[in-house]
Amino acid sequence: MQTDDPAIAEIIEFISNEVGVDSSLMTADTPVADLGISSLDLIETIFKLEGRFGIEIPNDGPLNGNDVTVGTLVEHVATLLAAKQAKSA
Numbered sequence: 001m002q003t004d005d006p007a008i009a010e011i012i013e014f015i016s017n018e019v020g021v022d023s024s025l026m027t028a029d030t031p032v033a034d035l036g037i038s039s040l041d042l043i044e045t046i047f048k049l050e051g052r053f054g055i056e057i058p059n060d061g062p063l064n065g066n067d068v069t070v071g072t073l074v075e076h077v078a079t080l081l082a083a084k085q086a087k088s089a
Contacts, residue, residue: 007078007082008074008078011049011053011078011081012074014049014052015045015070015073018045018048019035019037019041019045021037026070027071028069028070028071028074029069029070030069031067031068031069031070032068032069032070032073033066033068035070039066042073053077053080054084055077056080057080061076062076063076
C-alpha cells in the first residue's frame with residue numbers, strides 16, 4: 001500500500017511490523033483476514049496502535065466485524081490521529 005502521506009505511511013509500516021506482513025502485500029482493499037490476521041490479532045494490533053499513536057479506537061466503529069480491510073484500518077487510525085492533532089494545535 002503506497003502513499004505520499006507520511007502519517008499513513010507510518011501507520012502502514014507499524015501494522016506491517018506488528019503482524020509480520022510485508023507492506024507491499026497490503027492494499028486498501030485487502031481484508032486483514034487474507035493476511036493471516038485473526039480477529040484476536042486484530043484486537044491486539046488495535047491496542048498497540050492506540051498505545052503507539054496515543055488514540056482511542058472505539059469498539060463499535062468500522063473496525064468491528066469480520067470484513068475489516070487494511071484500508072479501513074489505516075484510514076480510521078489516520079482520522080483519529082488527525083483529530084487528536086487538531087485538538088492539540
